[in-house]
Amino acid sequence: MSPEAQEFLGTFVSESFYYWAAVFMLLIHAGFLAYEGGASRTKNVLATMVKNLLTLASVGLTFFLFGWWVYNAFPLFPVTGGILGPWTNPEANETVAAVMPYVEASYPWSPALGPNTADHLTGVFWFAFALFAMTTASILSGALIERVKIGAYLILSIVLGSFTWLVGAAWGWNAFGWLFTALGYHDFGCSGIVHGISGFFTLGVLLNLGPRIGKYDENGKPRPILPHNLPLTMVGLMLIFVGFYAFLAACLIVLPGYEAGTTIYGTPMTLASIGVTTTLSLAAGLVAAYISSKADPFFTISGALAGIISAAGGMDIYHPALAIVIAFVGAYLMPKVIVFVERLGIDDAVGAVGVHGFCGLFGSVIVGIAAAGFPQGDAVPPINFFGQLLGAVLCVVLLGFIPGYGTSWVLKKLHLLRVSRQEEIEGLDIADLGVEGYPEYATMSFVTQNAANRMAATSVRGSSELAAE
Amino acid sequence: MSSPFKTFQEFSEAKGPIYTFANNPAVIGVLIILTALIVLYFLYKSYTMGRESTPPAPSTNSATLGALILASALSLVGLSQPSSPSRPAPEANSARWERATRNSLQPLALLGMLGIGGAAVQRKRRSITRRYRRQ
Structure with missing residues (x-):
């Protein structure tokens, strides 16, 4: 084999790895679609699913326009440098000179993003990061179902998916990021960067959005609004699990010429260990949530995700038994957090604050205890509790809660956040889309309308007017 | 400290285990025992939680059984009677x-x-x- 062919093969291995990892990450969206659709009521099922589907569009396009640039432009800002862009002198210093090629490859007009035989990898990294971004925004989607305006959700998804989490990723999930270089922050599987930020962003939005009509009684006591199709929700979560294996695999950096795989921080790791640890964290999370929630099906299956998220921060270095214990603790606490949030009057329809916000925060902070002392580079502090705590809290508050609360507050003041009371009662399928998710079945809205017509009219409605089975 | 490495060079050039507590097998042993306990507790709870979630078994004392038999017998009386006139015409x-x-x-x-x-x-x-x- 010629040296050129060998070089191409090395490039093609990397290109293929990220390409297929990103394709499998799309299963996270298929899963979220089913998960949210199942969790909604029949009158909102289509609107819920369409809203989630549109995340691919809102985040996909804005990630191309500015999101990819945000990730590459913000790693030094505001601690070790400024925001990098066309205005930056590439020779300003050694660090800037090292980062600028990535920044220049991230502009929408960059030749690296189009078909380019000299660059096979920028495009697949863009693809994988775009899927990361869509996943982050999708976490928000489920919590807001049944009362948010689609336009409001799209704006929020862009703020979260194409801006704030990417600033967090630039700071704490980037070899040049100041959270990593200055504090030693380590978050291999994005516990805090993806899940913590999106969970707390969601919390901020929920405070302004308010609960669904009927969620709380006149005494403020929460009432259950049951999923219309729990099996669909469970299948959705199974798809999310598959996607998460790909998500975590895509956190491995394997480039042409590398002699071993590394994390995004340049520390050694193996892909095999991700398979082992993800599987065991999933299993331990299921057990913990099953016990903690007394076999509640919704909490139990969410426990698997909570387990993975809790262990994701240090998955590259945890011993499997350590990951099991960490996943168990995170997932055991998760149902308690969700119930606590509900009692506060916050209607989180899918428990996103508990599963992603709490477990993301827990998963990133616990790295500072469970993996304390791991060296990360010659001039980089080793993993330490202070760095993890400060990094995680900065991410979830500054890039999660505050932007979520602020953006939704503005939308609320402009009356652009929530649908009208009448639309909410009627159901968003009719209000937003003009069609029902189950037009051939005698759904609750059909029965209600039918009963009202019977009361109004003297003639009895014939059975032929009923929807066919 | 859970890290088996003191310097980054040592870590990055390692050929072998790179996981937490790799230099402390006793801790790994404790964690594996903890895992085994979690599994046992899980199996135990899977039985007891089933009992907690199902309604309590009906009483089988003679008085309850007698009342049930009587109620069943009375329900059969209705079968020998014509349909109730108060029932709406089909x-x-x-x-x-x-x-x-x-x-x-x-x-x-x-x-x-x-x-x-x-x-x-x-x-x-x-x-x-x-x-x-x-x-």
Whole structure:
């Protein structure tokens, strides 16, 4: 084999790895679609699913326009440098000179993003990061179902998916990021960067959005609004699990010429260990949530995700038994957090604050205890509790809660956040889309309308007017 | 400290285990025992939680059983009486449906195949209901 062919093969291995990892990450969206659709009521099922589907569009396009640039432009800002862009002198210093090629490859007009035989990898990294971004925004989607305006959700998804989490990723999930270089922050599987930020962003939005009509009684006591199709929700979560294996695999950096795989921080790791640890964290999370929630099906299956998220921060270095214990603790606490949030009057329809916000925060902070002392580079502090705590809290508050609360507050003041009371009662399928998710079945809205017509009219409605089975 | 490495060079050039507590097998042993305890607790709870979630078993004392037998016997009395006059008159559709159902029960009663017949009745009932809906 010629040296050129060998070089191409090395490039093609990397290109293929990220390409297929990103394709499998799309299963996270298929899963979220089913998960949210199942969790909604029949009158909102289509609107819920369409809203989630549109995340691919809102985040996909804005990630191309500015999101990819945000990730590459913000790693030094505001601690070790400024925001990098066309205005930056590439020779300003050694660090800037090292980062600028990535920044220049991230502009929408960059030749690296189009078909380019000299660059096979920028495009697949863009693809994988775009899927990361869509996943982050999708976490928000489920919590807001049944009362948010689609336009409001799209704006929020862009703020979260194409801006704030990417600033967090630039700071704490980037070899040049100041959270990593200055504090030693380590978050291999994005516990805090993806899940913590999106969970707390969601919390901020929920405070302004308010609960669904009927969620709380006149005494403020929460009432259950049951999923219309729990099996669909469970299948959705199974798809999310598959996607998460790909998500975590895509956190491995394997480039042409590398002699071993590394994390995004340049520390050694193996892909095999991700398979082992993800599987065991999933299993331990299921057990913990099953016990903690007394076999509640919704909490139990969410426990698997909570387990993975809790262990994701240090998955590259945890011993499997350590990951099991960490996943168990995170997932055991998760149902308690969700119930606590509900009692506060916050209607989180899918428990996103508990599963992603709490477990993301827990998963990133616990790295500072469970993996304390791991060296990360010659001039980089080793993993330490202070760095993890400060990094995680900065991410979830500054890039999660505050932007979520602020953006939704503005939308609320402009009356652009929530649908009208009448639309909410009627159901968003009719209000937003003009069609029902189950037009051939005698759904609750059909029965209600039918009963009202019977009361109004003297003639009895014939059975032929009923929807066919 | 859970790290088996002191310097980054040592870590990055390692050929072998790079995980937490790799230099402290006792901690790994404790964590594995903890894992085994979690599994055992899980198995134990899977039985006890089943009991917690199901309603308590009905009492089997003689007084309760007697009351149940009496209630069952009284319920049979209703079968010997004609239909209650207070019941609303069935609509035309349901009258035809009942006739069809009654006819279908006769051969089954003769054969004594009530178990199998029940399923057949359900199928018949469905198809008849559908036919009326289409009208």
